[in-house]
Amino acid sequence: MxxxxxxxxxxxxxxxLRADDRAAILAAxxxxxxxxxxxxxxPNEPLTHVHFLETGVASxxxxxxxxxxxxxxxxxxxxxxxxxxxxxxxxxPHETFIQIEGEALRMSKDAFIGLIEQRPxxxxxxMRYAHIFQLFTAQTALSHGSYTLEERLARWLLMCHDRVxxxxxxxxxxxxxxxxxVHRPGVTTTIHILEGAGTIRARRSHIEIVDRPKLELIAxxxxxxxxAEYRRLITDDVALG
Amino acid sequence: MxxxxxxxxxxxxxxxLRADDRAAILAAxxxxxxxxxxxxxxPNEPLTHVHFLETGVASxxxxxxxxxxxxxxxxxxxxxxxxxxxxxxxxxPHETFIQIEGEALRMSKDAFIGLIEQRPxxxxxxMRYAHIFQLFTAQTALSHGSYTLEERLARWLLMCHDRVxxxxxxxxxxxxxxxxxVHRPGVTTTIHILEGAGTIRARRSHIEIVDRPKLELIAxxxxxxxxAEYRRLITDDVALG
DNA sequence: AACTTTACGTGCGTAATCGTACATCTGACT
DNA sequence: AGTCAGATGTACGATTACGCACGTAAAGTT
Numbered sequence: 001m002x003x004x005x006x007x008x009x010x011x012x013x014x015x016x017l018r019a020d021d022r023a024a025i026l027a028a029x030x031x032x033x034x035x036x037x038x039x040x041x042x043p044n045e046p047l048t049h050v051h052f053l054e055t056g057v058a059s060x061x062x063x064x065x066x067x068x069x070x071x072x073x074x075x076x077x078x079x080x081x082x083x084x085x086x087x088x089x090x091x092x093p094h095e096t097f098i099q100i101e102g103e104a105l106r107m108s109k110d111a112f113i114g115l116i117e118q119r120p121x122x123x124x125x126x127m128r129y130a131h132i133f134q135l136f137t138a139q140t141a142l143s144h145g146s147y148t149l150e151e152r153l154a155r156w157l158l159m160c161h162d163r164v165x166x167x168x169x170x171x172x173x174x175x176x177x178x179x180x181x182v183h184r185p186g187v188t189t190t191i192h193i194l195e196g197a198g199t200i201r202a203r204r205s206h207i208e209i210v211d212r213p214k215l216e217l218i219a220x221x222x223x224x225x226x227x228a229e230y231r232r233l234i235t236d237d238v239a240l241g
Numbered sequence: 242m243x244x245x246x247x248x249x250x251x252x253x254x255x256x257x258l259r260a261d262d263r264a265a266i267l268a269a270x271x272x273x274x275x276x277x278x279x280x281x282x283x284p285n286e287p288l289t290h291v292h293f294l295e296t297g298v299a300s301x302x303x304x305x306x307x308x309x310x311x312x313x314x315x316x317x318x319x320x321x322x323x324x325x326x327x328x329x330x331x332x333x334p335h336e337t338f339i340q341i342e343g344e345a346l347r348m349s350k351d352a353f354i355g356l357i358e359q360r361p362x363x364x365x366x367x368m369r370y371a372h373i374f375q376l377f378t379a380q381t382a383l384s385h386g387s388y389t390l391e392e393r394l395a396r397w398l399l400m401c402h403d404r405v406x407x408x409x410x411x412x413x414x415x416x417x418x419x420x421x422x423v424h425r426p427g428v429t430t431t432i433h434i435l436e437g438a439g440t441i442r443a444r445r446s447h448i449e450i451v452d453r454p455k456l457e458l459i460a461x462x463x464x465x466x467x468x469a470e471y472r473r474l475i476t477d478d479v480a481l482g
Numbered sequence: 483a484a485c486t487t488t489a490c491g492t493g494c495g496t497a498a499t500c501g502t503a504c505a506t507c508t509g510a511c512t
Numbered sequence: 513a514g515t516c517a518g519a520t521g522t523a524c525g526a527t528t529a530c531g532c533a534c535g536t537a538a539a540g541t542t
Contacts, residue, residue, distance in 0.1 A: 413520090425519095
């Protein structure tokens with residue numbers, strides 16, 4: 001019911017904490033498996049847990065009554081789900097589910113709210129992360145409004161690549177079409193374009209990143225702004241450590 | 242250098258505070274004029290103030306080196322600028338400027354940070370607002386990915402209408418094209434469609450809302466989700482008052 | 483091995499929006 | 513009243529993506 005050994009922690013937020021804060025927080029965490037399509041947060045249902053991802057990728061999507069859905073956030077070992085709880089909000093219209101299976105360190109809502117109060121450094125860290133999460137959503141809005149499908153797909157693959165250890169990960173065109181808010185055949189065609197350019201290799205339900213620099217070139221300015229801010233505000237800030 | 246009389250406050254966040262919290266906060270505010278195109282936050286420059294808008298509308302836009310820009314947030318008397326300061330972040334890549342002139346109650350960065358610490362109710366209120374601001378950005382991402390220009394324009398006009406007192410407000414097609422991330426002639430054409438449907442009336446540099454219900458019909462599900470959450474979490478929550 | 487499900491490939495007419503160019507109009511300023 | 517910059521109106525080919533329909537192919541199931 002609690003995580004003791006420190007060296008097993010792969011979540012980058014938790015690893016930024018001072019030893020005493022980290023110890024207090026680890027005591028409230030337990031490790032859980034995350035399977036593909038597992039739902040971590042139902043829209044408009046009370047949030048029960050915060051998940052600090054260790055491996056794998058989760059997606060936050062917004063949907064409407066008229067069936068439209070689109071991804072507005074992506075979470076890996078650099079972040080956590082359940083941010084509304086940080087904001088004194090019990091539920092959100094957004095849905096969070098597992099895109100690529102993995103593991104997470106889970107904390108109950110009550111424990112999280114308590115630790116946020118008791119550990120200012122933890123609260124500040126989470127708030128900084130929340131800021132960057134907002135930047136990701138904003139960048140997604142920009143991407144959908146201003147970039148082509150090819151650029152957006154390149155961006156998404158880069159973001160996913162940032163969050164998994166390997167160069168290959170399981171993902172279907174169907175899922176990608178929801179993530180990017182386009183129809184499925186469009187994804188297939190665009191994947192072939194990226195594949196033809198030698199940047200990726202696609203198999204059934206899998207995509208492998210072959211030439212990341214070239215992929216970054218294709219994504220252009222649709223990729224990079226929130227990533228740079230994450231490094232500036234979390235990875236590189238010694239004051240947090 | 243401070244706001245005394247209570248009945249002059251039109252900002253909806255400030256008016257949700259308990260009397261004692263509000264008094265402490267008003268003491269740190271002063272009233273400023275906001276002219277069209279005034280910049281409240283330069284991208285990547287240190288934030289100096291938080292602005293609680295009384296009248297008028299501000300826009301938050303994200304831009305890239307390759308000159309693309311798009312609105313990712315809109316702020317009126319329901320909200321405030323400078324949210325990164327709430328998140329322990331000194332600057333952001335986003336730019337905030339005045340879209341429709343008005344007035345604001347301004348607080349210095351240091352005063353804001355101090356009051357956030359000293360007044361938990363104030364902090365919780367601001368965090369709830371930050372959550373809803375995030376929903377707005379997410380809804381914008383959805384809109385750009387899934388709705389037509391006509392629907393998105395209708396949505397924007399509704400959001401603007403929510404934030405001004407009158408049915409008419411000054412706005413140019415040029416500005417709208419940046420807000421919506423489309424080219425300017427497209428805005429002109431789409432305005433004519435909305436005008437032809439009898440929902441708005443357009444003059445040089447001005448748009449008047451004539452038939453709001455019909456505009457809501459056109460906007461469809463692109464409009465409404467964050468607005469409903471604002472009502473649930475801020476307007477209707479007596480626990481905050 | 484037959485069957486079923488899930489995922490991928492492809493084509494094509496249609497719609498939306500872009501990109502660009504240019505004409506016109508309005509209000510402010512001199 | 514004349515001038516001018518900013519704002520708006522219009523046109524049109526090019527591009528992108530949609531919407532559907534249908535075919536194929538790979539993995540799991542019995």
